[in-house]
Amino acid sequence: MAVCTVYTTRSLNSTCSISTPSKTYLSSHQKQLVFSSTDKRTSRRGSSPWVINCSAGDSQTVVIGLAADSGCGKSTFMRRLTSVFGGAAEPPKGGNPDSNTLISDMTTVICLDDYHSLDRTGRKEKGVTALDPRANDFDLMYEQVKALKSGIAVQKPIYNHVTGLLDPAELIKPPKILVIEGLHPMFDERVRDLLDFSIYLDISNEVKFAWKIQRDMAERGHSLESIKASIEARKPDFDAYIDPQKQYADAVIEVLPTQLIPDDNEGKVLRVRLIMKEGVEHFSPVYLFDEGSTISWIPCGRKLTCSYPGIKFSYGPDSYFGNEVSILEMDGQFDRLDELIYVESHLSNLSTKFYGEVTQQMLKHADFPGSNNGTGFFQTIVGLKIRDLYEQITSTKTAAPLEATKA
Ligand SMILES: Nc1ncnc2c1ncn2[C@@H]1O[C@H](COP(=O)(O)OP(=O)(O)OP(=O)(O)O)[C@@H](O)[C@H]1O
Numbered sequence: 001m002a003v004c005t006v007y008t009t010r011s012l013n014s015t016c017s018i019s020t021p022s023k024t025y026l027s028s029h030q031k032q033l034v035f036s037s038t039d040k041r042t043s044r045r046g047s048s049p050w051v052i053n054c055s056a057g058d059s060q061t062v063v064i065g066l067a068a069d070s071g072c073g074k075s076t077f078m079r080r081l082t083s084v085f086g087g088a089a090e091p092p093k094g095g096n097p098d099s100n101t102l103i104s105d106m107t108t109v110i111c112l113d114d115y116h117s118l119d120r121t122g123r124k125e126k127g128v129t130a131l132d133p134r135a136n137d138f139d140l141m142y143e144q145v146k147a148l149k150s151g152i153a154v155q156k157p158i159y160n161h162v163t164g165l166l167d168p169a170e171l172i173k174p175p176k177i178l179v180i181e182g183l184h185p186m187f188d189e190r191v192r193d194l195l196d197f198s199i200y201l202d203i204s205n206e207v208k209f210a211w212k213i214q215r216d217m218a219e220r221g222h223s224l225e226s227i228k229a230s231i232e233a234r235k236p237d238f239d240a241y242i243d244p245q246k247q248y249a250d251a252v253i254e255v256l257p258t259q260l261i262p263d264d265n266e267g268k269v270l271r272v273r274l275i276m277k278e279g280v281e282h283f284s285p286v287y288l289f290d291e292g293s294t295i296s297w298i299p300c301g302r303k304l305t306c307s308y309p310g311i312k313f314s315y316g317p318d319s320y321f322g323n324e325v326s327i328l329e330m331d332g333q334f335d336r337l338d339e340l341i342y343v344e345s346h347l348s349n350l351s352t353k354f355y356g357e358v359t360q361q362m363l364k365h366a367d368f369p370g371s372n373n374g375t376g377f378f379q380t381i382v383g384l385k386i387r388d389l390y391e392q393i394t395s396t397k398t399a400a401p402l403e404a405t406k407a
């Protein structure tokens with residue numbers, strides 16, 4: 001006898017069904033569907049013939065993908081994003097203290113490291129890195145993201161970064177906004193197709209190295225040689241499996257060394273480019289002064305304090321992996337965050353709810369890495385665009401039945 005429980009956050013008038021090869025079990029008017037059958041379920045990691053479906057109720061899970069290599073600012077970005085929606089993001093209450101999941105009122109952020117199919121020892125034995133698709137279970141990732149998007153809770157595995165082992169699973173309920181962050185959110189076509197919006201953090205090698213040194217030497221006690229060796233060892237797989245995902249992203253935040261200081265090798269002043277795909281549903285790219293024009297702007301004058309090497313903005317249309325894009329670029333850093341309002345007031349399509357909201361968010365998190373340059377600025381803007389996308393998607397869904405009635 002097999003017993004299966006489906007938790008759904010869909011409305012009470014939604015219908016859930018589970019199809020096995022021999023029968024379809026149907027349940028309506030229930031938030032929790034419990035059923036039993038004599039069918040045998042195949043292993044969780046095998047190709048399961050059980051298909052679980054819930055009809056759309058009045059709730060909707062919007063799925064966002066965030067891809068980047070390790071140590072490239074995903075956690076910092078997530079903290080900025082969840083702050084836009086309000087409330088604190090915390091690990092599941094009473095669960096595994098080493099859980100990688102962060103839950104707030106509106107958002108649940110799951111880390112795709114949890115879909116590593118090989119633990120640290122397993123990878124060592126097989127001679128593969130965590131970036132290698134063979135070390136990850138994309139079938140399970142797809143099944144579970146699809147279930148959450150359909151309003152069904154899942155038992156997600158946990159990869160424990162402290163022990164390097166795969167821990168017992170944790171229950172993840174469908175949130176309003178599900179963020180899947182990690183190495184491979186856009187690698188598998190099936191998972192990619194589930195994303196309502198995708199972001200890639202493209203940190204150039206020079207900058208990645210500077211950040212790694214800062215964190216792993218200062219905070220984790222690693223040596224310079226071991227950091228260099230770890231970056232070199234990951235590079236072939238990074239180039240093969242992680243980097244190519246940027247072609248699918250709706251927005252890319254590219255972080256490069258500054259061009260304002262000739263031959264700069266400190267990596268402290270950054271040139272950051274926000275590459276925004278045109279024609280993405282529910283997403284209108286931000287622009288500077290005049291949409292579609294090519295602009296170069298040095299705002300350092302009476303209203304913005306700029307010490308050496310100053311700040312330079314650029315904006316214009318471009319092409320990226322054959323796609324039409326708009327690129328907003330900022331090279332340099334802010335001296336005074338409160339003056340950011342001057343820059344904000346020259347940008348359009350920011351999806352703010354009130355004048356100065358970007359500046360307010362930046363001031364709120366002035367202590368986060370990147371708050372004085374384009375990384376923090378553009379991450380905050382993307383956070384506001386995601387809020388807008390969520391509001392558009394959910395309002396479209398709730399408006400749809402009305403339209404049908406009218407017709
Ligand atoms: N915008 C930034 N400017 C300067 N340094 C940054 C920035 N973002 C991140 N860093 C540096 O990189 C480190 C890693 O950042 P973060 O923890 O956000 O990355 P991550 O991608 O989540 O890493 P991991 O996957 O390894 O957990 C930070 O401790 C900080 O030193």
Ligand SMILES: O=C(CO)[C@H](O)[C@H](O)COP(=O)(O)O
Nearest residue numbers: 070113120130161162164183
């Ligand atoms: O690329 C990574 C993503 O965070 C990690 O290196 C990967 O998850 C393996 O983790 P660990 O080094 O803790 O075994």
